[in-house]
Amino acid sequence: MSEKKVKRRDFIFTATYAVGAVGVAATVWPLVDQMNPDASVKALASTEVDVSSVEPGKTITVLWRGKPVFIKRRTQNEIDEARSVRMEDLPDPEKDEDRAKNPEWLVMLGVCTHLGCVPLNDKGDYNGWFCPCHGSHYDTSGRIRKGPAPTNMSIPNYEFLENNIIKIG
Structure with missing residues (x-):
């Protein structure tokens, strides 16, 4: 039974890290994108x-x-x-x-x-x-x-x- 919990815990950690990484990318992208020149430039x-x-x-x-x-x-x-x-x-x-x-x-x-x-x-x-x-x-x-x-x-x-x-x- 302990073998099953370890695999489940690993999956939960991996899923949490993946969702966190997507959240960070979604937050950082607008900050980077706003540094591009606008249409008038x-x-x-x-x-x-x-x-x-x-x-x-x-x-x-x-x-x-x-x-x-x-x-x-x-x-x-x-x-x-x-x-x-x-x-x-x-x-x-x-x-x-x-x-x-x-x-x-x-x-x-x-x-x-x-x-x-x-x-x-x-x-x-x-x-x-x-x-x-x-x-x-x-x-x-x-x-x-x-x-x-x-x-x-x-x-x-x-x-x-x-x-x-x-x-x-």
């Missing part, structure tokens, strides 16, 4: 921009993930100027070909890499961008040329969906 993960109205030499600014993104339609002169720069003249060497998937279009985060200010377009010593806060000068490829900024302006992930549609993110 997921919607900002990527954005599509129609650039058909941008004239050569002009820049537009769009918001992506709460940050400005500069999209510049470069002229042939600006492309040639960016590609003629010697790598040894750059504090953060990076070829223009590596920064622009399509040479005519430069897509980059519009944030100064020094302290996060938004640089001014078509200003500075290199006809690119100038950050008036601390004096960083960027060229027509968004590369740092002069000033306290340590690196070039960042290039986000982007692709051309069509000739005039750019998907950022």
Whole structure:
């Protein structure tokens, strides 16, 4: 008879632990799930921009993930100027070909890499961008040329969906 009680007791303990584990999981899941991004954040993960109205030499600014993104339609002169720069003249060497998937279009985060200010377009010593806060000068490829900024302006992930549609993110 004692053999039977031990088996019954083991079953009751196992069943109690299983029900307790399910209860803990049911309690913890909503706490973990609430840490996932909501729909509005997921919607900002990527954005599509129609650039058909941008004239050569002009820049537009769009918001992506709460940050400005500069999209510049470069002229042939600006492309040639960016590609003629010697790598040894750059504090953060990076070829223009590596920064622009399509040479005519430069897509980059519009944030100064020094302290996060938004640089001014078509200003500075290199006809690119100038950050008036601390004096960083960027060229027509968004590369740092002069000033306290340590690196070039960042290039986000982007692709051309069509000739005039750019998907950022």
